[in-house]
Amino acid sequence: MVGFSSFLSQLKQPEYVHVLLNHWPVEGLAAGAFALAYALAVKSLAGRRGALLWLALMGVAAWLTILYGHKGYDRVYAMSNADAQAWLDLHAERAVRFQWLFYLTGCSALAALAASWKRPAWEKPLSVLVLALAVMSFAAGGWIAQAGGQVRHSEFRDGPPSVPASHHHDHEE
Numbered sequence: 001m002v003g004f005s006s007f008l009s010q011l012k013q014p015e016y017v018h019v020l021l022n023h024w025p026v027e028g029l030a031a032g033a034f035a036l037a038y039a040l041a042v043k044s045l046a047g048r049r050g051a052l053l054w055l056a057l058m059g060v061a062a063w064l065t066i067l068y069g070h071k072g073y074d075r076v077y078a079m080s081n082a083d084a085q086a087w088l089d090l091h092a093e094r095a096v097r098f099q100w101l102f103y104l105t106g107c108s109a110l111a112a113l114a115a116s117w118k119r120p121a122w123e124k125p126l127s128v129l130v131l132a133l134a135v136m137s138f139a140a141g142g143w144i145a146q147a148g149g150q151v152r153h154s155e156f157r158d159g160p161p162s163v164p165a166s167h168h169h170d171h172e173e
Contacts, residue, residue, distance in 0.1 A: 015072025022069070022148065024061035025102055026141040032058055032109075033134040040127060045116065048127050052113040055134055059106015062137075066099050076151065084151050086160035091147040098140040105133040 011017060032055040039047030073092060077085055112126035150156050 013072065013075070014068045015076050018065060018068040018072050021061060021065040022145065025058060025065055026138060026145055028058040028061055029055070029102075029105070029134050029138040029141060033131060033138060036127060036131050036134065040124070040131065045123075048123070049113060049116055052109045052116070052127065052130060055109035055130060056106050056113065058134075058137075059103055059109065062099070062102035062106070062141075066095055066102075069095060080151065083154070083160045087147055087150040090161045091144060091151060094140075094144040094147055098137075098144065101133070101137050101140050105130065105137045108133055 036051035115122040
């Protein structure tokens with residue numbers, strides 16, 4: 001019971017919640033894109049609806065991941081050395097720069113899902129668009145995560161990022 005109590009207390013730390021959530025916008029988008037591609041290939045409306053719902057949820061997961069990342073930024077920054085701070089800044093910069101793509105993917109998935117009932121002729125073309133957005137979001141998520149992984153994992157870095165990030169220490173929440 002002590003372990004569970006410790007886990008619950010860590011959920012009050014936004015940087016810990018960010019770490020729990022940060023895989024969803026990457027792996028979740030990959031799974032959703034695969035499911036949507038498969039459903040499109042086999043012409044399964046139910047499969048497309050399920051994949052679209054999943055991708056809409058990944059838009060929410062991306063929003064929560066970014067929200068908790070912002071909230072935990074200062075604490076992680078304070079406990080990091082200069083190289084880790086540079087990677088954290090780059091990670092935050094990339095997340096802010098591409099957050100719109102995750103939200104667009106989620107909203108487009110909702111639009112395609114709604115179209116499957118209200119405007120059936122629009123659903124398939126919108127689903128193809130959502131698939132393209134999901135693949136782009138997955139790629140952006142991997143790029144964002146590459147910098148994020150190097151914040152705490154010095155074994156993956158050769159020093160600070162080669163492209164200087166703008167300083168995000170005074171970022172807005």
